[in-house]
Amino acid sequence: MRGLKGGIPIGLGYLSVSFTFGIMAVSYGFAWWQAVVISMMTLTSAGQLAGIGVMVHPGQYMEMLISQITINLRYSFMSVSLSQKTSPSFRGIKRWLLGFFMTDEIFAVASAEDEVDTKFFLGLSVMPYIGWTLGTLFGSLLGSVLPDMVLNALCLAIYGMFLAIIAPVAKTSKPVLLVVAVAAVLHCVFAFVPVLNQISSGLTVSICAVLAAVLGAILFPVKDEEVTS
Amino acid sequence: MKDFWIYLAILAGSTYLIRAIPFAAFQKKIKSRFARSFLYYIPYTVLAAMTIPAALQATGHIFSAAAGLLVGGLFAFKGKGLTFVAVASCIAALAVELLLKFVFPNVSF
Numbered sequence: 165m166r167g168l169k170g171g172i173p174i175g176l177g178y179l180s181v182s183f184t185f186g187i188m189a190v191s192y193g194f195a196w197w198q199a200v201v202i203s204m205m206t207l208t209s210a211g212q213l214a215g216i217g218v219m220v221h222p223g224q225y226m227e228m229l230i231s232q233i234t235i236n237l238r239y240s241f242m243s244v245s246l247s248q249k250t251s252p253s254f255r256g257i258k259r260w261l262l263g264f265f266m267t268d269e270i271f272a273v274a275s276a277e278d279e280v281d282t283k284f285f286l287g288l289s290v291m292p293y294i295g296w297t298l299g300t301l302f303g304s305l306l307g308s309v310l311p312d313m314v315l316n317a318l319c320l321a322i323y324g325m326f327l328a329i330i331a332p333v334a335k336t337s338k339p340v341l342l343v344v345a346v347a348a349v350l351h352c353v354f355a356f357v358p359v360l361n362q363i364s365s366g367l368t369v370s371i372c373a374v375l376a377a378v379l380g381a382i383l384f385p386v387k388d389e390e391v392t393s
Numbered sequence: 394m395k396d397f398w399i400y401l402a403i404l405a406g407s408t409y410l411i412r413a414i415p416f417a418a419f420q421k422k423i424k425s426r427f428a429r430s431f432l433y434y435i436p437y438t439v440l441a442a443m444t445i446p447a448a449l450q451a452t453g454h455i456f457s458a459a460a461g462l463l464v465g466g467l468f469a470f471k472g473k474g475l476t477f478v479a480v481a482s483c484i485a486a487l488a489v490e491l492l493l494k495f496v497f498p499n500v501s502f
Contacts, residue, residue, distance in 0.1 A: 263413030324482030331469030348445035381430035
């Protein structure tokens with residue numbers, strides 16, 4: 165029940181983000197139900213966006229696989245990270261089933277817990293999944309009626325959510341503030357320096373995040389209490 | 394059409410496996426202090442790298458995006474929740490977009 169409630173803001177955020185995905189998918193030439201099926205089976209933002217970009221060209225299966233692996237590599241780190249916080253009974257088949265719901269935001273909210281049990285994680289996943297599916301449906305059906313300006317503003321929702329996840333921790337922990345700044349600056353370097361900006365953004369996110377986290381782990385190794393709490 | 398289903402299988406399958414395999418495989422506590430520290434920092438660095446600089450290009454103008462991030466960041470640091478911060482970012486960005494369109498329609502950026 166507490167998990168279900170915790171998922172409401174994520175679900176609302178997803179509603180607006182997947183709304184944008186629905187609009188884009190239709191503008192790429194997909195049918196509304198295709199957009200919805202993609203969202204229901206994949207449940208990821210950046211990967212789906214890159215995915216429909218590849219799908220418009222026929223037969224580039226390898227390209228699809230490589231782009232998805234690089235964009236989604238971050239989920240592996242999150243899964244390993246959260247695997248350290250689960251309650252003793254949350255294992256085996258439960259992990260195989262609920263691992264599907266490991267998104268950036270569900271992970272972020274779950275990792276703020278001391279211990280994550282099956283019920284909490286499942287509850288936490290419900291509203292985001294509904295939000296992601298309905299948002300895609302609405303976006304693909306009626307995206308064309310909204311003015312560009314509103315759509316533009318809605319695209320910021322997901323980033324606002326990211327800020328709200330980072331800020332409270334960065335405020336109390338100097339090391340977190342520093343590694344976050346390093347990751348952001350590094351990614352700007354990758355985005356704007358020639359040659360480096362040719363690398364796909366999914367891959368550069370992973371590279372910058374890993375480098376910054378390694379730096380943090382070397383300079384400020386956490387005490388055991390910090391990791392478990 | 395056949396292409397769609399093959400593509401979907403690759404897209405959904407790879408996304409699922411990359412999430413589920415590590416989640417199911419690491420059942421024990423990791424002992425290495427370095428690894429634990431790395432795992433402590435990684436979620437925040439991922440979110441930061443995803444936000445900067447992409448968020449600045451998410452709206453029609455860099456000014457509206459910057460305004461949205463600034464307002465969102467401010468409220469986030471004040472301890473407001475996810476939804477509040479997300480909505481505040483959107484409203485700030487929309488306000489700047491409106492301003493740019495109706496108050497300074499002749500200025501190009």
